[in-house]
Amino acid sequence: MxxxxxxxxxxxxxxxxxxxxxxxxxxxxxxxxxxxxxxxxxxxxxxxxxxxxxxxxxxxxxxxxxxxxxxxxxxxxxxxxxxxxxxxxxxxxxxxxxxxxxxxxxxxxxxxxxxxxxxxxxxxxxxxxxxxxxxxxxxxxxxxxxxxxxxxxxxxxxxxxxxxIAQTASINTGFDEDFKQINKIYEYVFQHIHEEIKLNQVADLLNMAPGSFCRFFKKKTHQTFMEYLIKIRIGYAVKLLAETSKPISEIGYDCGYNNLANFNHYFKKLMKKTPSAYRRDFR
Missing domain, CATH: 2.60.120.10 (Jelly Rolls)
Structure with missing residues (x-):
């Protein structure tokens, strides 16, 4: 499986x-x-x-x-x-x-x-x-x-x-190694969420060429790396909108978007509303 x-x-x-x-x-x-x-x-x-x-x-x-x-x-x-x-x-x-x-x-x-x-x-x-x-x-x-x-x-x-529910969990060696590889990517993204994250830099973490890395990541997570990165950035923005009074432009920057229009575009695509509408509805 x-x-x-x-x-x-x-x-x-x-x-x-x-x-x-x-x-x-x-x-x-x-x-x-x-x-x-x-x-x-x-x-x-x-x-x-x-x-x-x-x-x-x-x-x-x-x-x-x-x-x-x-x-x-x-x-x-x-x-x-x-x-x-x-x-x-x-x-x-x-x-x-x-x-x-x-x-x-x-x-x-x-x-x-x-x-x-x-x-x-x-x-x-x-x-x-x-x-x-x-x-x-x-x-x-x-x-x-x-x-x-x-x-x-x-x-x-x-x-x-x-x-x-189950017997003591036993994960085979292959699964464990894959988990370590994928988790290395996850940790890198969270540590650099405020910055521009380039595909070749992420691929280098696993000693892979960008194309090979993209295929590996998609196979193991059922999403592209860029889809994952956008989801994480917008997820972080949702928390900041709900829990802080920071200006929306500053939140976009904190989530790695130097362009407010791009931030608004991806936020609305995932959340079905603008950042300002989300903050208004939440409160």
């Missing part, structure tokens, strides 16, 4: 990001990323792949996934059903080694995250309460969001049933 490698952008000033997402039918692919992931199904049903496990999922299913664990949600729905949606929290990959979590009171949470290497499925009377907290978390920021997250962890620890 061929996997897709993803890099989830969690800004350095945050420990996690929470989003409500629509699960698209017929677009699911097995993918993997370095982040921890907490996934709650709001609506829809289908087939879930986690590591070497294939099982069904349905509304109100809640799972916690460790880093680098291949997974996929394949939707099965009829037209009469509500659009399948989920709430997803992605945690900064170094969360459990951070100073904040290096506290005796949080030791149980750290152990829970470590046990998520094979995926954990939660069920019990706590699930409806966790659902409400997750919904609130999609609208919270700052200290309120961190308090909400800790409340969720506390409830997860007390869940009546915690089941391992």
């Amino acid at each position: 061929e996997y897709i490698f993803e890099k989830i952008y969690v800004p350095r000033q945050h420990s996690f990001i929470t989003r409500e997402m629509e699960l698209k039918k017929n677009t699911a692919r097995v993918h993997s990323h370095k982040n921890f992931e907490l996934n709650f199904i709001l609506s829809g049903s289908g087939k879930r792949i986690v590591g070497n496990n294939i099982s069904s999922f349905e509304k109100d299913d809640l799972v916690l996934l460790g880093p680098n664990l291949p997974h996929c949600w394949e939707i099965i729905q009829t037209e009469a059903e509500a659009p399948p949606k989920c709430i997803v929290i992605h945690f900064y990959e170094n969360l459990i080694t951070s100073d904040f979590f290096n506290k005796p009171e949080l030791e149980d949470i750290v152990n829970l995250l470590r046990r998520a290497d094979s995926g954990l499925f939660f069920s019990g009377s706590e699930i409806p309460i966790i659902k409400d907290l997750l919904k609130n978390l999609t609208h919270q920021q700052g200290l309120a969001s961190y308090i909400g997250l800790l409340q969720i962890f506390s409830l997860l620890l007390g869940c009546e049933k915690q089941e391992f």
Whole structure:
């Protein structure tokens, strides 16, 4: 099985990001990323792949996934059903080694995250309460969001049933090497997001010619490098628009666009609205 490698952008000033997402039918692919992931199904049903496990999922299913664990949600729905949606929290990959979590009171949470290497499925009377907290978390920021997250962890620890989903993840050597190669590109992009990023410089990181690199990246991620780069730049712009009062021209520059017209063009192409409209609607 061929996997897709993803890099989830969690800004350095945050420990996690929470989003409500629509699960698209017929677009699911097995993918993997370095982040921890907490996934709650709001609506829809289908087939879930986690590591070497294939099982069904349905509304109100809640799972916690460790880093680098291949997974996929394949939707099965009829037209009469509500659009399948989920709430997803992605945690900064170094969360459990951070100073904040290096506290005796949080030791149980750290152990829970470590046990998520094979995926954990939660069920019990706590699930409806966790659902409400997750919904609130999609609208919270700052200290309120961190308090909400800790409340969720506390409830997860007390869940009546915690089941391992897959056997201990074992990734073959070829997959591991590919992951390292792709992640090297991801890290380079995040470190140089403010700058012009040239294809030949990125290809040199993997000791490849530009053409060979483009084919390799497309095969492993199912998107071109330029498509990925634009997505990351605009994703970063979305965070800055929502969380800062910086002028739009400055945000475009921070995201690597020296030309405001180009920034507006790609933002509208991806987000279906202009940066100013996005900021206005968000607030």
